[in-house]
Amino acid sequence: MVSIGNFFFKYRNVLFIFLYLALFIPSPHIFTEAKFGSDYYLWPISLGLIITVSGQLIRGLTIGLAYIVRGGQNKKVYAEKLVTEGIFNHCRNPLYVGNILMLLGVGILANSVLFVCILMPLFLFIYQAIVLAEEHFLRNKFGTDFVRYCERVNRWWINWSGIRRTFSGMRFNIRRWILKEYNTQFVWLVGITLILLIYYPQVTSNDNDFRNLLIIVFLTALTAVYLFVRYLKKSGRMVD
Known part of the structure; x- marks a missing residue:
């Protein structure tokens, strides 16, 4: 083993x-x-x-x-x-x-x-x-x-x-949590978003156009936050 x-x-x-x-x-x-x-x-x-x-x-x-x-x-x-x-x-x-x-x-x-x-x-x-x-x-x-x-x-x-x-x-070191977890958080939240909006059309009242809009909005927002935190980490502007 x-x-x-x-x-x-x-x-x-x-x-x-x-x-x-x-x-x-x-x-x-x-x-x-x-x-x-x-x-x-x-x-x-x-x-x-x-x-x-x-x-x-x-x-x-x-x-x-x-x-x-x-x-x-x-x-x-x-x-x-x-x-x-x-x-x-x-x-x-x-x-x-x-x-x-x-x-x-x-x-x-x-x-x-x-x-x-x-x-x-x-x-x-x-x-x-x-x-x-x-x-x-x-x-x-x-x-x-x-x-x-x-x-x-x-x-x-x-x-x-x-x-x-x-x-x-x-x-509790919140900066360390953000810097060490932002990758995991990003993948996790993207997965949850896609599962909810793709697998459960009931969430958006079976409105495909609205569902697709929500997918774009949420994924764009999550990606923007991810890139911002990554920039702060790589640039040294945020340290734990």
Whole structure:
């Protein structure tokens, strides 16, 4: 599993691109009009948005409180120090938990059996392998410190006990959240926008012209914000 995890660690960013594109592969529906009535579409929209937004909130809180270098080094697992502050004090892999919830949520939002029942289990297997590879590296580098951390903190399940104390003892770095997350936010929001407006004509009262206008407006606005933040980062006008 460690070797499998090291392999997928190199290509995990490509994996996300594939998964977002897979949201638009034709698939049988989880929620159907035959089973849930004429308002069936409210189920995937409401449930999907709740789950995917929860995932993004977990990612945001994690990065804003205590950032961990996620890119590795030379496409290999790497860490300069053992980060145990912030949300990492309540879960060993809160960023991955956030990613899982974000993807599961958009899969439900897309109402896709293919995505939720086939691609998500595959994604979970790959993530488990990546985490085992990371833990193998951390255990070798940090020894008993990491072992004690593992004994105290869950790998996947977030323990919310003491979370108020964590928040009160740290400052949320909103600039770091913006600079580190703007790529993820952009892709995520574009995906949600396209799913809502393409898959659910009910949202725009089946008015195709209005739907197409909304797609253009939202995508233009999101792209403009993305390019502006990217400019601020690359020019050094905004630093964390």
